[in-house]
Amino acid sequence: MCTAPLTAVGRSVPRREGADKVTGRARYTDDIAVPGAWYGRTIRSTIARGAIRSLTLDPAFDWSRVVVVSADDIPGENVVQLIRDDQPVLAPNGGEIRHKEEPILLLAAPDRATLEDAASHIHIEYELATPVSDIGSATEVFSTVDIAKGDVASAQREADLVVEREFRVGLQEQLYIEPQGAIAFPEADGTIRVIGSLQCPYYVHRALKRALKLSDQQAVVVQAETGGGFGGKEEYPSIVAVHAALLARKAGRPVRLIYDRHEDLAATTKRHPGVIRHRTGVKEDGTLVFQDIEIVLDGGAYCTLTPVVLSRAAIHAAGAYSCPNVRIRARAVATNTPPNGAFRGFGAPQSLFAAELMVEHVAERLGVSSVDLRRKWMLRLGDTTATGQVLSESVGSELVLDAALKNAPAVRPSDRPTVRRGRGLSLVFHGSGFTGSGEKKLQGTIAFEALADGTFRILTASTEIGQGTKTIFCQLAADALGVGMDKVDLAPQDTSLVPDSGPTVASRTAMIVGRLVQDAATEVKERLKREKAPLRVEKSYIQPDSIHWDETTYRGDAYPVYAWACTIADVDVDMTTGEVRVSDLITAVDCGKALHPVMAEGQIEGGCLQAVGWATIEEIKMQDGGYQNDRLATYLIPTALDAPRIRTILVENPYSRGPFGAKGIGELPMDGPAPAIIAAIHDATGVWLDEIPATPEKVLAACASR
Amino acid sequence: MHEVTFLCPKDLQDAVRLYRTTPGCRPLAGGTDLMVMLHARTLRPQPRAVLDIWSLAELKGVRRHSGMLEIGAAESYTGIIRSREAHRHVPALVAAARTIGAAQIQNRGTLGGNLANASPAGDTLPILLAYDAVVVTDRRSIPIDQFFTGYRKTALQPDELITAVRFPQGRDVVFRKVGTRAAQAISKVMMAVSRKPARIAIGSVAEVPLRARGAEAALERGDVDGAIAAVADDIRPIDDVRSTADYRRTVTQNVLRELLSVG
Numbered sequence: 030m031c032t033a034p035l036t037a038v039g040r041s042v043p044r045r046e047g048a049d050k051v052t053g054r055a056r057y058t059d060d061i062a063v064p065g066a067w068y069g070r071t072i073r074s075t076i077a078r079g080a081i082r083s084l085t086l087d088p089a090f091d092w093s094r095v096v097v098v099s100a101d102d103i104p105g106e107n108v109v110q111l112i113r114d115d116q117p118v119l120a121p122n123g124g125e126i127r128h129k130e131e132p133i134l135l136l137a138a139p140d141r142a143t144l145e146d147a148a149s150h151i152h153i154e155y156e157l158a159t160p161v162s163d164i165g166s167a168t169e170v171f172s173t174v175d176i177a178k179g180d181v182a183s184a185q186r187e188a189d190l191v192v193e194r195e196f197r198v199g200l201q202e203q204l205y206i207e208p209q210g211a212i213a214f215p216e217a218d219g220t221i222r223v224i225g226s227l228q229c230p231y232y233v234h235r236a237l238k239r240a241l242k243l244s245d246q247q248a249v250v251v252q253a254e255t256g257g258g259f260g261g262k263e264e265y266p267s268i269v270a271v272h273a274a275l276l277a278r279k280a281g282r283p284v285r286l287i288y289d290r291h292e293d294l295a296a297t298t299k300r301h302p303g304v305i306r307h308r309t310g311v312k313e314d315g316t317l318v319f320q321d322i323e324i325v326l327d328g329g330a331y332c333t334l335t336p337v338v339l340s341r342a343a344i345h346a347a348g349a350y351s352c353p354n355v356r357i358r359a360r361a362v363a364t365n366t367p368p369n370g371a372f373r374g375f376g377a378p379q380s381l382f383a384a385e386l387m388v389e390h391v392a393e394r395l396g397v398s399s400v401d402l403r404r405k406w407m408l409r410l411g412d413t414t415a416t417g418q419v420l421s422e423s424v425g426s427e428l429v430l431d432a433a434l435k436n437a438p439a440v441r442p443s444d445r446p447t448v449r450r451g452r453g454l455s456l457v458f459h460g461s462g463f464t465g466s467g468e469k470k471l472q473g474t475i476a477f478e479a480l481a482d483g484t485f486r487i488l489t490a491s492t493e494i495g496q497g498t499k500t501i502f503c504q505l506a507a508d509a510l511g512v513g514m515d516k517v518d519l520a521p522q523d524t525s526l527v528p529d530s531g532p533t534v535a536s537r538t539a540m541i542v543g544r545l546v547q548d549a550a551t552e553v554k555e556r557l558k559r560e561k562a563p564l565r566v567e568k569s570y571i572q573p574d575s576i577h578w579d580e581t582t583y584r585g586d587a588y589p590v591y592a593w594a595c596t597i598a599d600v601d602v603d604m605t606t607g608e609v610r611v612s613d614l615i616t617a618v619d620c621g622k623a624l625h626p627v628m629a630e631g632q633i634e635g636g637c638l639q640a641v642g643w644a645t646i647e648e649i650k651m652q653d654g655g656y657q658n659d660r661l662a663t664y665l666i667p668t669a670l671d672a673p674r675i676r677t678i679l680v681e682n683p684y685s686r687g688p689f690g691a692k693g694i695g696e697l698p699m700d701g702p703a704p705a706i707i708a709a710i711h712d713a714t715g716v717w718l719d720e721i722p723a724t725p726e727k728v729l730a731a732c733a734s735r
Numbered sequence: 736m737h738e739v740t741f742l743c744p745k746d747l748q749d750a751v752r753l754y755r756t757t758p759g760c761r762p763l764a765g766g767t768d769l770m771v772m773l774h775a776r777t778l779r780p781q782p783r784a785v786l787d788i789w790s791l792a793e794l795k796g797v798r799r800h801s802g803m804l805e806i807g808a809a810e811s812y813t814g815i816i817r818s819r820e821a822h823r824h825v826p827a828l829v830a831a832a833r834t835i836g837a838a839q840i841q842n843r844g845t846l847g848g849n850l851a852n853a854s855p856a857g858d859t860l861p862i863l864l865a866y867d868a869v870v871v872t873d874r875r876s877i878p879i880d881q882f883f884t885g886y887r888k889t890a891l892q893p894d895e896l897i898t899a900v901r902f903p904q905g906r907d908v909v910f911r912k913v914g915t916r917a918a919q920a921i922s923k924v925m926m927a928v929s930r931k932p933a934r935i936a937i938g939s940v941a942e943v944p945l946r947a948r949g950a951e952a953a954l955e956r957g958d959v960d961g962a963i964a965a966v967a968d969d970i971r972p973i974d975d976v977r978s979t980a981d982y983r984r985t986v987t988q989n990v991l992r993e994l995l996s997v998g
Contacts, residue, residue, distance in 0.1 A: 670917035726982040
């Protein structure tokens with residue numbers, strides 16, 4: 030580790046791209062003016078399940094004015110490159126439709142009016158089939174995960190008390206502030222360059238190569254300034270980019286394909302809804318004997334990243350607790366709804382919601398405090414997780430629990446007679462970085478250059494999506510080199526310039542890629558003692574020998590390390606209306622090391638607020654396989670007036686392989702608030718909700734039936 | 736493609752003439768409803784002309800008129816919120832205007848527009864009902880309780896233009912809006928209540944903003960419990976994207992109880 034005093038790391042230095050963003054100089058995809066570019070549009074299915082009987086272009090329209098792309102125009106494979114090859118880029122004529130809003134045709138025109146006119150002259154007829162609308166009626170399984178520790182079957186005899194409960198969590202939209210969009214440029218040598226709003230340039234690169242039959246060099250992907258992602262721009266931009274590229278290729282000119290908010294809400298991925306059942310056995314004194322957990326997630330119509338989401342859900346399902354006998358059976362099923370995909374937390378918020386509420390239910394049955402029960406059960410240094418991972422360092426469970434409790438003032442009753450106030454608490458952990466052997470397989474690579482003019486350049490594909498990548502990488506490099514931050518710059522996220530450092534997901538960027546930046550900078554510093562600039566170093570992730578993971582048995586070190594959080598939520602429940610207002614959140618987070626305290630707090634506050642929305646008001650109602658809440662007038666997230674006062678306590682409990690001790694915290698704040706809020710509603714009203722969002726409709730109904 | 740003629744009248748008289756003589760014409764005030772409907776193509780038939788009445792001086796302002804407070808049909812919510820006269824005489828309207836949309840919507844939205852759009856969820860409409868407001872048009876005055884005739888239907892003739900809304904003075908109105916979140920939400924239930932005379936007006940619980948006549952009769956007799964019981968039969972709530980009929984019925988009763996206990 031670095032021994033020189035830190036001048037950048039640990040300080041809240043100005044954001045690299047901050048001034049451009051606040052002054053309006055930053056150019057998001059739709060801000061980029063491209064002379065001669067045409068406008069693109071996607072024609073989508075209006076049914077949830079069936080087949081395309083006919084596609085008709087009305088001869089009354091002059092089709093020479095526009096470009097139409099169908100599945101027949103795809104030069105490569107008609108497959109969206111992800112985990113499984115089940116999702117077509119465009120549903121072909123005669124082909125199957127598996128969900129509403131499924132892309133069928135693409136249109137491009139020189140202006141929007143012509144585009145609209147052309148779209149109104151396309152007629153699609155379908156053979157209708159009966160859609161599978163929810164988990165209950167689903168039969169097709171995308172993937173399963175089974176985790177076993179000890180022997181649950183025989184442990185049942187040892188338990189004095191067994192508590193059973195079923196929980197449900199709903200869909201959630203990422204609601205990044207900038208909708209999906211890409212601009213594709215065809216070039217004379219067969220190269221197709223795509224600029225877009227995206228998290229993972231190399232995911233898009235692979236998708237383009239496959240669908241458009243391009244070589245590594247012929248596909249170029251550039252990230253524009255991106256207005257948020259939260260996972261929503263992990264896999265979906267591959268579809269937008271391939272569509273834009275197909276149009277540009279056929280039109281022989283640049284095409285911009287920018288979704289409006291309605292299309293973005295109606296067609297793009299959401300957080301997986303799920304049903305989670307727990308059976309927990311304890312002894313009379315509260316000793317945890319067994320946890321038997323069943324998880325079902327709804328993947329929607331295509332596989333996308335569902336198996337990986339399910340994996341993270343299963344691994345986190347036992348919660349931050351040490352139990353000798355654990356059985357987790359998880360499966361993801363297919364329904365005829367738009368595919369669900371990546372969203373901050375990636376399955377863990379769903380399973381941790383259930384795990385945390387189970388602690389509450391067991392504590393209630395035992396007649397003990399749930400805080401005391403957590404202290405008794407929680408994973409500590411040297412304990413073993415459900416996958417058999419021995420926690421060998423940076424275990425912050427007790428630190429965050431103590432820090433949150435110490436900073437929570439007593440709850441005062443509300444001065445309004447119709448309002449009841451309550452408090453709830455949760456304790457969660459979240460694996461930083463890819464699951465299991467993910468990092469080993471990926472071998473994320475970065476490059477680092479010392480330039481002749483005495484400055485340095487970081488080359489990675491890791492994207493800035495508002496979370497601070499650009500600033501943090503420069504801080505790490507500056508302190509590793511012992512130079513000022515003004516001497517360090519970043520290459521643009523352009524696949525023709527930077528190596529594949531992996532996707533910007535899974536709370537991995539600061540911890541995994543950041544450590545590569547630190548190591549590369551340290552090596553450059555050493556070499557400059559003997560050599561002269563310019564010089565270049567490449568670093569790839571090497572899995573430490575101490576990490577073992579068996580994908581077939583789901584045994585071993587599921588993550589390199591875990592970040593920990595304890596969240597205390599105070600709520601006001603209006604007994605007139607059932608409205609739940611989260612007034613205060615206190616969250617203590619073990620982040621290893623806060624590389625940039627202001628941005629770390631910002632990440633945590635934002636994640637908490639996103640979780641408040643998921644837990645209370647963000648609801649999607651389905652109708653005929655589509656979302657009823659497909660506009661901002663009906664899909665509501667918390668406003669500033671709905672936001673609680675959030676107090677973040679950063680606990681620094683360093684991790685030896687993180688950069689300057691840091692662990693990933695991007696997703697962790699999404700995990701804790703929901704169960705704490707449900708426990709607080711119980712504290713206020715005496716009713717337990719098993720399902721989120723805790724809408725006023727559910728709260729009032731539960732209070733009435735009590 | 737669909738083309739729309741944009742008409743810019745020079746004064747109210749000109750506007751009235753153009754509206755009477757132009758087929759397929761829709762008045763445009765702040766545009767907070769019309770622009771959304773044009774964009775989403777929910778207007779049937781699509782208008783062939785738009786009459787811009789936003790800048791007509793005759794439709795602006797808050798003033799006294801023969802013992803009543805008069806608000807121009809195209810006066811913005813922001814204008815109402817900033818008006819001292821409005822604060823003094825119709826404080827509940829001012830408070831309700833603050834709950835509509837965000838600042839941008841309040842800068843453009845108008846009472847005339849809220850009336851003409853006649854959404855059952857229009858947030859000023861229960862307030863207007865509780866005040867016994869009068870809708871003034873280019874040709875007559877319409878008592879507010881005769882204005883709403885069906886789902887998004889009004890007593891206006893096809894070529895009749897709303898010019899102002901008048902409020903009797905000296906009435907105490909309290910209200911409560913129940914929405915999904917603390918701001919920028921369309922109502923699940925919106926209730927405005929006056930005790931004397933008894934007026935209980937509710938939005939988002941039927942195809943029109945309505946007065947709960949049974950509950951009002953009970954309240955007039957001083958029977959608060961009777962009013963709370965009766966209001967459940969006065970309303971016709973449905974399940975929709977925002978809420979459920981059951982919830983709306985329960986909350987209507989709860990909110991009425993709350994408003995009558997403080998009022």
